[in-house]
Amino acid sequence: MRKLMTALVLVGMLVGVVRADQKADALKAHALFDDGLGVDAQVAFENILTNYPDMGIDGCFVTQMYIGHSLMRQSKFAGAEIAYKKALDSYPNAIVHNRIIAYKNLGSVLDKQGKRMEANNAVLQAIILSAQNRKANEKLLDLFNRIKPAEMSDAAYKAMLTTIIKATPATEDYVSFLSRIKSELEKMK
């Protein structure tokens, strides 16, 4: 019994040490990022992902996003695109709010590379997620304003608006947003 207790205490201490290290490394990586050291921050976040694979889906997701942010800071937009896509593909069960932010950033980075259609589609995913999850607390109009219809055919834009209507609850809480979508549809007539 005593041996078991000792073993449990040792395991607990080990876990504590690992968590303390993880926290210290995370703080260091964020400090590098805040100081504008994109390359160093990127390496630090990559190391965190490698060294602490058990930190949970959301921890991994956010770290992967910060790899994208660090690449963005270095103007490595293609790399940032891959990083954001990796976050979204690898951790489909991450909390919705973080996934929405990832789609928003993916939209920005695609836009930076001139991939307008893909950028619009990334923003559309953010809108769909946000509309389907009320607790996501994202402003739908702000998201919608990121879409660039000038880069799309009328048919594609109409299909996008239709998809948004399907995803958005048609209740009084959403009248303002739906009003905007309806206005866009009317403009196309």
Place this chain on the structure above:
Amino acid sequence: MMRLYFLILIIAVSGWAKDITIDTDMAQKEKEYRAMDLTKGDGVKTLKDVAATLPKTKEAKALRREIKTKLALLGETSDALDDVQAYIIPAIKVEVLDTPVVEAEVLDTPVVEAEVLVPVIARASMLDFIDRKYIALVNKWDSQLAVAERIAGVRNMNVVPHPATLLGRQRKAMLAAITVRGWTPETEALWANYYAKLNTALARRNLR
């Protein structure tokens, strides 16, 4: 006499149990509806199918209204929803289009943290394709909701009076005026006046 009391008690309990069953059924149906991803497959058909399965009860009314509104926005109708009204979703009309303005100082922003970059890019890209007047109108709509909230409160502003009542008719006329004329000082006055009256009416009802 005792038997009569017992019979009444059984009827009351069974009625209560029935209400609970209906509520639970509706809650379940609504939960199933919310879990559906209408963006995949034939969303319109799914909406119509759901509408056909919903009972014409007061418990189902809100959901049926929602589905009718959604179908209306998609340019569709369903016979199963003939007895409910869709929410009024006004279209904002723009008469004059301004030349898009691109703010140089926004576009010249150097590479910054992604979280910070997002709103900056959004602002610039927004100006790429939407005229300022349009944005102003949308913002105004938001600010009008804030006015309604200030006058009547969130709870009261969402109460919809029966269309046959004086207040119901006033609401219909007010929304129609805004849809046709847009936001003008006159329609804004109608808007504020309606919510003030709604608030008074509800305060009177709550006193009883």
